[in-house]
Amino acid sequence: xxxxxxxxxxxxxxxxxxxxxxxxxxxxxxxxxxxxxxxxxxxxxxxxxxxxxxxxxxxxxxxxxxxxxxxxxxxxxxxxxxxxxxxxxxxxxxxxxxxxxxxxxxxxxxxxxxxxxxxxxxxxxxxxxxxxxxxxxxxxxxxxxxxxxxxxxxxxxxxxxxxxxxxxxxxxxxxxxxxxxxxxxxxxxxxxxxxxxxxxxxxxxxxxxxxxxxxxxxxxxxxxxxxxxxxxxxxxxxxxxxxxxxxxxxxxxxxxxxxxxxxxxxxxxxxxxxxxxxxxxxxxxxxxxxxxxxxxx
Amino acid sequence: xxxxxxxxxxxxxxxxxxxxxxxxxxxxxxxxxxxxxxxxxxxxxxxxxxxxxxxxxxxxxxxxxxxxxxxxxxxxxxxxxxxxxxxxxxxxxxxxxxxxxxxxxxxxxxxxxxxxxxxxxxxxxxxxxxxxxxxxxxxxxxxxxxxxxxxxxxxxxxxxxxxxxxxxxxxxxxxxxxxxxxxxxxxxxxxxxxxxxxxxxxxxxxxxxxxxxxxxxxxxxxxxxxxxxxxxxxxxxxxxxxxxxxxxxxxxxxxxxxxxxxxxxxxxxxxxxxxxxxxxxxxxxxxxxxxxxxxxxxxxxxxxxxxxxxxxxxx
Numbered sequence: 232x233x234x235x236x237x238x239x240x241x242x243x244x245x246x247x248x249x250x251x252x253x254x255x256x257x258x259x260x261x262x263x264x265x266x267x268x269x270x271x272x273x274x275x276x277x278x279x280x281x282x283x284x285x286x287x288x289x290x291x292x293x294x295x296x297x298x299x300x301x302x303x304x305x306x307x308x309x310x311x312x313x314x315x316x317x318x319x320x321x322x323x324x325x326x327x328x329x330x331x332x333x334x335x336x337x338x339x340x341x342x343x344x345x346x347x348x349x350x351x352x353x354x355x356x357x358x359x360x361x362x363x364x365x366x367x368x369x370x371x372x373x374x375x376x377x378x379x380x381x382x383x384x385x386x387x388x389x390x391x392x393x394x395x396x397x398x399x400x401x402x403x404x405x406x407x408x409x410x411x412x413x414x415x416x417x418x419x420x421x422x423x424x425x426x427x428x429x430x431x432x433x434x435x436x437x438x439x440x441x442x443x444x445x446x447x448x449x450x451x452x453x454x455x456x457x458x459x460x461x462x463x464x465x466x467x468x469x470x471x472x473x474x475x476x477x478x479x480x481x482x483x484x485x486x487x488x489x490x491x492x493x494x495x496x497x498x499x500x501x502x503x504x505x506x507x508x509x510x511x512x513x514x515x516x517x518x519x520x521x522x523x524x525x526x527x528x
Numbered sequence: 529x530x531x532x533x534x535x536x537x538x539x540x541x542x543x544x545x546x547x548x549x550x551x552x553x554x555x556x557x558x559x560x561x562x563x564x565x566x567x568x569x570x571x572x573x574x575x576x577x578x579x580x581x582x583x584x585x586x587x588x589x590x591x592x593x594x595x596x597x598x599x600x601x602x603x604x605x606x607x608x609x610x611x612x613x614x615x616x617x618x619x620x621x622x623x624x625x626x627x628x629x630x631x632x633x634x635x636x637x638x639x640x641x642x643x644x645x646x647x648x649x650x651x652x653x654x655x656x657x658x659x660x661x662x663x664x665x666x667x668x669x670x671x672x673x674x675x676x677x678x679x680x681x682x683x684x685x686x687x688x689x690x691x692x693x694x695x696x697x698x699x700x701x702x703x704x705x706x707x708x709x710x711x712x713x714x715x716x717x718x719x720x721x722x723x724x725x726x727x728x729x730x731x732x733x734x735x736x737x738x739x740x741x742x743x744x745x746x747x748x749x750x751x752x753x754x755x756x757x758x759x760x761x762x763x764x765x766x767x768x769x770x771x772x773x774x775x776x777x778x779x780x781x782x783x784x785x786x787x788x789x790x791x792x793x794x795x796x797x798x799x800x801x802x803x804x805x806x807x808x809x810x811x812x813x814x815x816x817x818x819x820x821x822x823x824x825x826x827x828x829x830x831x832x833x834x835x836x837x838x839x840x841x842x843x
Contacts (some may be wrong), residue, residue, distance in 0.1 A: 264663070366539070367546035370818040374780035375798075379814060382802045383554040455671065462673050463784050467799050482676060490683050497683060501676035509671035516667070 258521070265517020271510025279325035286319035290476050299493045309495040311481070317495065320476040321503050327477045328507060331392055331461040332454050338396035339457075340450060343403025344439070350404070351411030352434045358408070365401040373398050377460050378469060386472040395460050399453055406449055410442040444522045451518045455511035462504050478504045536829075540822050547818045548602075551811050552595050585611060598811065608808040612801075617808045621794060621816070628786070628793035631709050631716070632778050638717030639724050639774070644767065646721075647728025651763075652755055654733060662725070669722025675784035678715040682788065685711070712789045716781035720774055727770050731763040738762075765836055768828060775824040779817055 241247065248257040259266035278285060287307070294314030302309040308317040346365070350358035368376065380394035414420065415438060423433045462479030464470030471477040481500040489496045564578075582588050586597070601608055607617035650662040735741065736759055744758045779795065786796035794813055801809035 264660075363539075363542060363546065366543045367550060370543050370547050370822050371814065372776035372779045372817070372821065374783060375814065375817055378783070378799070378802065379551065379554060379810075382810075383557045459671075459673055463675065463780070466673070466675050466784060467787060468803065469799075479673070482673075482679065490679065491686055494683055497676075497679050501673065501679070504676065505668070505672045508673075509668055512667050512671050 258517075262517040262520065264513050265520070268510045268513025268515070268517060271506055272514055275325055275507045275510060276329060278322055279329040282322050282326055286316075286322040288316035288319045290315060290319040290323040291474055292316075299489070299496075301493075302495050308499045309493065311493075311496055312489070317481075317499055320481060321478065321499055324476045324478045324481065324500065324503060325507075327388070327471055327475050328458050328461065328504075330388065331395060331471070332457045332511075334392040335395035335399060335457045335461075336450055336453055338392065339399030339453070340403050340446070342396065343400045344407050344442075344446070346400065347404035347407025348411055348434055348439060348442075351408035352415055352430075352438060361404065362408075365404050368397075368401045373456065374460055374463055377464060378467070381464050381469045386469060388471050388475055391461060391464060391470045394464070395457050398460070399457065402453070403446070403449065406445050407439075407442050410445060411438055414438045414441050448515070448519045448522050451511065451515035455508040455515065458504065458508050458511070536826060540826060543822055544815070544818060548599060548811075548815060549595070551814045552598065553591075555805075555807050555810060556591060598808075602812075602815075607812045610801075610809050611806045612804050612809075617812050620809060621797070621812060624792055624794045624797050625816075627791060628782055628795055630705065631713055631786070631791065631793060632782060634706070634709050634713035635717035635720060635778055635781065636774065638713055639720035642717070642721035643724025644728050644764070647725040648732055648755070648760055648763075650725065650729045651732030651736065663729075666722040666725045669718050669725075672719070673784070674715050674719050674781045675788050677718060678712065678785050678788035681711055681715055709791075712785050712791060715788075716778060716785050719781055720777050723774065723777060724767060724770060728763065728767050731766045732759055735759045735763045765832070768831055768835060775821055779820075 245254075245257045245261070248254050288305075292315065294310070297306060297310045297314035298312055300306045300310040300314065302317075306316050306318070308321065310316055311320070346361050350361040371379070376398040377394045380397050381391060384390035384394055411434075420433060420437060423437050424430075428437075461470055461477065462482075465477040465479030466483040468480075468483060470479060473480075478500045482497065579588075586594060589597075598608060605618070607621065609615065610617050610620045613620060646662055646666070650659045650666075653659045741754060741758055744754045749758070782793065782795035783799060785791070786793045787799060790796075794816070798810065798813045798817075800806075801813065
């Protein structure tokens with residue numbers, strides 16, 4: 232008969248954890264992969280924010296004599312066809328990726344929450360109509376939807392953000408709607424109504440905050456796909472235009488052509504995209520486990 | 529059941545109709561039409577010449593007339609004429625479908641063959657080094673852009689074989705085509721296999737907690753029998769649903785991979801047509817993609833009902 236060590240079990244469950252750093256250390260031990268993901272995401276955000284201090288050269292300055300210079304020497308990660316420093320371009324590229332990921336997620340979530348909350352809470356024809364529109368939008372894969380949107384809006388950083396945001400809307404709207412449908416039948420909503428609060432206030436102040444857990448999970452999961460979608464759009468020539476240094480477009484410029492002669496142009500931007508998305512995915516998994524213990528794997 | 533089916537089919541029709549309006553309107557929001565591009569590329573600045581192009585392509589008609597022209601044509605199997613090649617859109621699109629379909633099928637096979645067994649292993653060996661390793665591999669599969677993976681494969685093949693597998697217009701045999709498509713399919717399939725692996729794993733873990741698994745163990749069934757006969761068969765149900773999501777995933781992967789490998793499929797053609805503002809091609813391919821997505825989702829729901837007798841769609 233095995234003995235049960237209560238103290239060890241309590242420690243594993245985090246019973247004696249206190250303070251911000253204590254909790255952080257506990258979570259890091261419990262979700263090592265998530266902690267690694269968070270580290271990568273922090274690294275990415277820091278790179279984006281402090282790009283001018285991190286980059287050792289100007290990412291836009293061309294230099295014909297340094298065209299396709301190899302890594303090492305003055306150009307840590309080599310130079311592209313126009314002699315622009317790859318390291319600096321990748322560092323500045325983090326800004327584009329961050330702007331698109333954060334911008335598209337915030338915008339897409341704002342629209343999706345408004346639609347899902349209104350439809351789920353008010354129900355009736357509004358719900359029916361918005362649901363059918365979401366059906367239509369979901370009939371296209373994310374990338375195709377973003378591709379068509381980006382094409383119809385025209386290439387610019389702002390339009391790329393809008394295109395990806397719109398492609399994210401249906402998912403968000405569905406998640407908010409399904410939570411709202413069950414929440415609006417809860418006694419606390421009835422209580423709020425009995426207290427004389429307006430429907431708008433009940434929906435926004437009482438129902439919405441309760442849908443946050445699945446939304447946070449979804450948002451972390453969507454960050455990575457927003458970054459990947461931007462990279463794909465830019466790779467196809469329908470995303471962020473020149474002169475912005477987008478990781479995806481760096482790959483399309485260098486694609487096939489320089490595979491033989493300048494492999495660093497293919498390798499480094501790809502590593503930047505993959506590491507960043509990998510980080511958000513690791514973080515997303517941990518966030519899902521923390522917020523939704525039923526899904527714990 | 530009959531009523532449910534009728535409603536489902538009507539909803540599918542409504543969705544496709546909505547998509548047709550959406551894509552048609554969105555394409556016409558694009559600043560600059562084909563006439564501008566043709567005029568620009570030819571260097572003609574003659575307004576009369578441009579007006580003639582616009583008239584010939586029917587771009588001067590009111591938008592609703594253009595829409596009904598397209599939809600009534602679609603109903604008759606007439607997809608209109610491609611602007612760029614001036615050939616019937618059907619003749620342009622149809623020969624590219626088998627190429628993409630073969631690529632997608634191959635990618636799907638890869639993803640299932642890789643994803644399901646690795647997912648099972650990961651679940652059975654939960655929280656071991658093997659499980660952690662496999663989870664990191666699957667997450668990295670979701671994190672690598674498939675076009676980058678494709679580029680890396682190209683680079684590796686240049687390095688090792690000194691050549692790049694280029695898709696030929698007319699592969700000599702099925703075997704030939706298989707060889708040419710197998711590498712690009714791997715680039716697409718790896719990503720999808722990651723999705724299947726993750727789902728198989730979590731679904732297996734869910735099932736392994738069930739009482740009937742404990743019952744099976746306690747009556748003395750071997751670990752293999754419990755894992756495969758009892759757990760996997762039930763765990764595979766949700767994996768079937770993922771094929772619906774998979775379809776969307778695969779199409780996204782096809783778009784970039786066909787571009788990298790220069791494969792003359794529908795997905796790459798869509799990108800080219802978008803860049804050229806070739807409306808008849810774009811709207812018909814988008815409708816094709818929407819049709820496939822909606823149909824796959826429908827089939828998956830039906831398959832689910834057949835596979836899981838507990839699920840009944842109420843009328």
